[in-house]
Amino acid sequence: MKDDHTAPAPGSASAPAAEPSRDELAERLTEVFDLVGPLYRRVQRKVEEAAPIEGLSVGVRAVLDLLRARGPMTVPQMGRAQALSRQFVQRMVNDAARQDLVESVPNPAHRRSSLIRLTDPGRTAIGAVRAREHELLRRVDDDVTMADVDACLRVLGAMHALFDDVDVD
Numbered sequence: 354m355k356d357d358h359t360a361p362a363p364g365s366a367s368a369p370a371a372e373p374s375r376d377e378l379a380e381r382l383t384e385v386f387d388l389v390g391p392l393y394r395r396v397q398r399k400v401e402e403a404a405p406i407e408g409l410s411v412g413v414r415a416v417l418d419l420l421r422a423r424g425p426m427t428v429p430q431m432g433r434a435q436a437l438s439r440q441f442v443q444r445m446v447n448d449a450a451r452q453d454l455v456e457s458v459p460n461p462a463h464r465r466s467s468l469i470r471l472t473d474p475g476r477t478a479i480g481a482v483r484a485r486e487h488e489l490l491r492r493v494d495d496d497v498t499m500a501d502v503d504a505c506l507r508v509l510g511a512m513h514a515l516f517d518d519v520d521v522d
Contacts, residue, residue: 382512389509403485408452409478412445417454417471417479425470427460436521454478 373381400411409417419431428446432439446469449455454475457467471479 382508385508385512399489400482403482409454409482410445410448412441413449413452413454414479414482416442416445416449416469417475418483420455420469420471421476421479421483425458425468427463427466427468429466431469432521436519438521449475452478 397411400409400414415435416431419434420426423434426434428443429439431437431446432442435442446455450457452474453472455469456472458470460466460468
C-alpha cells in the first residue's frame with residue numbers, strides 16, 4: 354500500500370516543477386520581447402492593408418480605439434496611455450478630426466487642453482474595425498484557452514509596469 358505522505362518521484366508527471374531562477378525567468382521574458390515586436394509590426398501591416406476599407410491609418414485607429422475604451426481624453430493623456438509622443442498623437446488627432454471622426458470639446462479641468470471625443474462617425478468607424486479584427490481573431494488556434502490569455506495579459510502587464518517610468522516624449 355502506498356503511503357499518502359510519500360513525495361512523487363522527481364520527474365514524474367505529478368511532481369511540482371521547480372521554480373526557475375531569476376536569470377532563467379529573465380531569459381524567457383526576453384523571448385516574449387522577441388515575439389511582441391514582430392507581432393506588433395505584423396498587426397500594424399494588417400491594419401494598414403485594411404486602411405483602404407476603413408480609411409484609417411494605424412495611428413488614427415489607435416486614437417479611436419483608446420477614446421472608445423476610455424472616453425474623452427486630452428492629447429497628453431492619450432500620449433501617456435499609448436507611450437507615444439504628444440506630437441505624434443496630435444497629428445493622429447488632427448487626421449481623425451479632418452475625417453470627422455473626433456472633435457475637441459472644452460475641458461472643465463483644464464482650459465488650455467481640450468478633451469478629444471469620438472463623433473458618431475468615429476464610433477461607427479472604430480466599431481467596424483473592431484468587428485473585422487474580432488472576426489480575424491476568432492481564427493486563433495483552438496489550443497489557446499482563456500487561462501492562457503489571462504496568463505499572457507498578467508505577464509505583459511507586469512512587463513509593462515517594469516518600464517512604466519520610461520519617458521516617451
